[in-house]
Amino acid sequence: MKHFTKNMxxxxxxxxxxxxxxxxxxxxxxQTDPLPSWNESSSKQSIVRFVDLVTKEGGKxxxxxxxxxxxxxNDGTLWAEKPISVQFAFALDRVKALEPEHPEWKEEQPFKxxxxxxxxxxxxxxxxxxxxxVMATHTGMTIDEFEQIVSExxxxxxxxxxxxxxxxxxxxxxxxxxxxxxxxxxxxYIVSGGGIExxxxxxxxxxxxxxxxxxxxxxxxxxxxRGGGPVLMRLPEMDxxxxxxxxxxxxxxxxxxxxxxxxxxxxxxxxxxxxxxAGSDSRYMGLVHHTDAEREWAYDRDVSLGRLDKALTEAEExxxxxVNMKKDWKVIFPFQKKQ
Amino acid sequence: MKHFTKNMxxxxxxxxxxxxxxxxxxxxxxQTDPLPSWNESSSKQSIVRFVDLVTKEGGKxxxxxxxxxxxxxNDGTLWAEKPISVQFAFALDRVKALEPEHPEWKEEQPFKxxxxxxxxxxxxxxxxxxxxxVMATHTGMTIDEFEQIVSExxxxxxxxxxxxxxxxxxxxxxxxxxxxxxxxxxxxYIVSGGGIExxxxxxxxxxxxxxxxxxxxxxxxxxxxRGGGPVLMRLPEMDxxxxxxxxxxxxxxxxxxxxxxxxxxxxxxxxxxxxxxAGSDSRYMGLVHHTDAEREWAYDRDVSLGRLDKALTEAEExxxxxVNMKKDWKVIFPFQKKQ
Numbered sequence: 234m235k236h237f238t239k240n241m242x243x244x245x246x247x248x249x250x251x252x253x254x255x256x257x258x259x260x261x262x263x264q265t266d267p268l269p270s271w272n273e274s275s276s277k278q279s280i281v282r283f284v285d286l287v288t289k290e291g292g293k294x295x296x297x298x299x300x301x302x303x304x305x306x307n308d309g310t311l312w313a314e315k316p317i318s319v320q321f322a323f324a325l326d327r328v329k330a331l332e333p334e335h336p337e338w339k340e341e342q343p344f345k346x347x348x349x350x351x352x353x354x355x356x357x358x359x360x361x362x363x364x365x366x367v368m369a370t371h372t373g374m375t376i377d378e379f380e381q382i383v384s385e386x387x388x389x390x391x392x393x394x395x396x397x398x399x400x401x402x403x404x405x406x407x408x409x410x411x412x413x414x415x416x417x418x419x420x421x422y423i424v425s426g427g428g429i430e431x432x433x434x435x436x437x438x439x440x441x442x443x444x445x446x447x448x449x450x451x452x453x454x455x456x457x458x459r460g461g462g463p464v465l466m467r468l469p470e471m472d473x474x475x476x477x478x479x480x481x482x483x484x485x486x487x488x489x490x491x492x493x494x495x496x497x498x499x500x501x502x503x504x505x506x507x508x509x510x511a512g513s514d515s516r517y518m519g520l521v522h523h524t525d526a527e528r529e530w531a532y533d534r535d536v537s538l539g540r541l542d543k544a545l546t547e548a549e550e551x552x553x554x555x556v557n558m559k560k561d562w563k564v565i566f567p568f569q570k571k572q
Numbered sequence: 573m574k575h576f577t578k579n580m581x582x583x584x585x586x587x588x589x590x591x592x593x594x595x596x597x598x599x600x601x602x603q604t605d606p607l608p609s610w611n612e613s614s615s616k617q618s619i620v621r622f623v624d625l626v627t628k629e630g631g632k633x634x635x636x637x638x639x640x641x642x643x644x645x646n647d648g649t650l651w652a653e654k655p656i657s658v659q660f661a662f663a664l665d666r667v668k669a670l671e672p673e674h675p676e677w678k679e680e681q682p683f684k685x686x687x688x689x690x691x692x693x694x695x696x697x698x699x700x701x702x703x704x705x706v707m708a709t710h711t712g713m714t715i716d717e718f719e720q721i722v723s724e725x726x727x728x729x730x731x732x733x734x735x736x737x738x739x740x741x742x743x744x745x746x747x748x749x750x751x752x753x754x755x756x757x758x759x760x761y762i763v764s765g766g767g768i769e770x771x772x773x774x775x776x777x778x779x780x781x782x783x784x785x786x787x788x789x790x791x792x793x794x795x796x797x798r799g800g801g802p803v804l805m806r807l808p809e810m811d812x813x814x815x816x817x818x819x820x821x822x823x824x825x826x827x828x829x830x831x832x833x834x835x836x837x838x839x840x841x842x843x844x845x846x847x848x849x850a851g852s853d854s855r856y857m858g859l860v861h862h863t864d865a866e867r868e869w870a871y872d873r874d875v876s877l878g879r880l881d882k883a884l885t886e887a888e889e890x891x892x893x894x895v896n897m898k899k900d901w902k903v904i905f906p907f908q909k910k911q
Contacts, residue, residue: 299782
């Protein structure tokens with residue numbers, strides 16, 4: 234989407250359709266074609282063929298419903314992760330919101346850089362800096378307080394480029410795929426490097442995935458009595474990082490069954506796809522390949538956020554599906570959907 | 573059950589009904605009364621009243637199905653935990669099975685005591701000794717290998733007193749309660765101090781609870797390549813202890829919703845019950861009180877395994893249901909069920 238502001242026809246399309254769309258329109262119209270936002274290319278055909286294969290009773294590849302586990306990465310697979318990940322945008326906004334309580338942040342890095350809007354310095358600090366910002370903004374409150382903060386933010390914060398609510402920056406074809414799988418007896422899970430409790434407050438409404446089907450990174454929490462009642466306090470300490478090698482570990486921990494289908498978009502998803510592929514029955518492994526600089530962003534091997542390098546090579550070698558966003562998707566975001 | 577061997581009428585009953593029962597009979601007969609193994613006492617009435625209350629559409633206490641989360645402790649709540657917990661019995665059997673590979677165990681404690689059947693010395697060693705035995709017997713293999721070991725053991729190992737399969741040592745009234753709740757739209761979970769991967773291979777068949785609805789203690793696992801394919805190796809390091817304060821933490825981590833109903837039987841379940849009770853809507857908190865020395869065991873405040881002391885006091889103070897096994901249950905184990 235680097236040419237976003239230069240692309241007038243696209244803007245016009247967005248403006249013209251604006252009054253016709255709303256958040257609820259992200260549900261798929263499944264009356265006729267369950268995947269109406271997918272072009273009739275090999276990606277769509279492979280998905281439909283796989284679902285038919287494993288749901289055909291009496292067929293040799295039949296899989297009973299309780300074993301139809303489908304796992305999806307979130308950032309870059311179900312919603313946009315550019316220019317920065319949504320949870321990182323949340324952390325930056327929280328630093329600004331908490332500034333009055335932390336006058337020292339005006340002079341203290343990395344908070345100073347956040348308050349000055351100096352994203353370059355922050356990103357240059359790498360993982361340590363990001364962790365510092367996450368801990369300062371995601372901990373020190375109860376789980377209920379954090380849920381409230383996330384819910385309020387996600388209900389109003391807007392994407393820096395499109396000015397859309399972040400919950401409108403989801404991929405319409407993937408939302409349709411989730412619904413299609415559920416209508417075929419699959420249980421759909423998110424398996425994300427993002428924080429479990431950052432996702433749980435809104436994923437049910439947006440993706441139809443209930444909180445108990447969210448696997449993600451998490452911090453430690455502590456049970457304690459406060460004001461006569463029990464609370465769970467969020468501590469500034471990582472407990473589990475659900476990325477790369479952590480994804481199969483998280484899947485095993487939370488689900489306890491090997492997925493039948495897995496979708497990711499980056500090298501952080503490679504082990505989840507390998508783990509899925511190593512199952513004995515028929516399995517489906519897919520990658521979302523960001524190839525559409527006009528309607529979204531085009532990136533793969535050369536970026537740090539969402540790098541798709543080893544996983545792309547392995548997908549090509551092993552014949553996993555690589556969804557080409559530009560060619561395979563009629564629309565990307567729900568607000569681009571034709572009514 | 574300390575008088576088990578002296579109780580001839582009970583033995584006679586067991587023998588007479590033996591040919592009529594099988595494992596599949598543990599499913600509740602819900603055609604008429606969904607809780608046929610419960611006496612018509614206040615415990616049963618309170619359960620039915622609560623379920624009616626939260627499922628009555630349009631009622632002020634109505635709770636939508638997706639929020640009907642019911643959590644159950646396992647040892648002593650869903651199945652017998654005397655004379656020793658089943659998972660501990662498994663660990664002891666595994667030491668014996670692994671002896672040929674560990675000639676050094678003949679002289680090394682606590683393995684020597686296990687091989688000599690000296691339970692008293694093992695228990696005197698406390699938590700450290702038990703952890704040592706668990707690590708030696710539960711780790712060092714892949715998760716698939718461990719599942720296989722557990723499945724084979726649970727399919728053949730027998731209770732030291734009743735000589736029944738352990739999966740027959742489940743509480744018939746609780747199995748009926750689980751089915752009754754599910755038929756009323758509840759999602760039933762196990763939240764146990766026991767190991768997740770010790771329970772997952774068999775709980776679906778025995779309790780109707782799928783693997784992904786098991787919360788429990790767990791060790792660390794590591795993703796690695798072995799023979800060209802990925803495996804998850806079980807490491808000798810605890811990752812999470814799902815007991816006492818850990819139970820609300822585990823519930824929050826795995827489920828992400830506060831339970832509507834919780835059942836336990838010991839002080840290890842107190843925090844889970846407190847956490848459930850602190851919810852804003854109607855909630856149901858129950859304790860199984862082991863009061864039947866004839867048909868099961870009678871114990872509460874004075875034991876170490878399954879001690880029910882603080883939780884019993886708090887239940888009485890707060891009006892939580894305390895199920896009196898002797899008075900409230902017509903039968904305890906499925907093999908005592910009248911056909």
